[in-house]
Amino acid sequence: MHINDDGAHLGEFELGKAYVYFEEVTVDPSSLLDPEHPQPNDEVYFNMIWQNNATTKASFDDMVETRVLQDGQQLTLIDDVHSGPADYEVEPGKVGGIVELYPLVNNESDVTLQFISKQPSSMGRMVEQVISIKH
Structure with missing residues (x-):
């Protein structure tokens, strides 16, 4: 199984004076019933680390769809992504959380x-990240 991940810095939002950065997307192979032979309806578990340097305590859900x-x-x-406004401190002035996504994906297709x-x-803009999940 390959995960095609574009790397560390996935994108950002400009939310007024707040910035949200997507730093990492990984897929947990343990969420697949058979990691060596993914099936079309396997549940894939994404971990995503985000940072928010806003003064507000708004959560990821409040800011981003x-x-x-x-x-x-x-x-x-x-x-309802599983994230908190300040699960841990990532850098001074920024807070972060882990967003867990559970999409059902076809392992032959790109997932956006x-x-x-x-x-x-705000001056928010759409950010897309394409992850390919293939044998």
């Missing part, structure tokens, strides 16, 4: 994660 797309079709809208600002008055 997360969608999972496959082959251009919306697979699911993740309203979309992150969209929920704050219409």
Whole structure:
């Protein structure tokens, strides 16, 4: 099984004076029933580390809407990602959390994660990260 991950810095949002950075996306092979032979309906477990240097204690859910797309079709809208406003301190002035995504993906297709600002008055922009999951 290969995970095609573009690397450390996945993108960012500009939310007024706040910035949200996506630093890492990994896939936990233990979430697959058979890691060597992924099946189309395997549940894939994504860990995503985010940083928020805002003064607000707003959580990831409050700031960002997360969608999972496959082959251009919306697979699911993740309203309740498991994240906290300050699970641990990443850098001085920034807080971070782990976002756990559980999309059902076809292992022959590209999966796109979309992150969209929920704050219409902000200068937020959509960030996409494509992860390929193949044998």
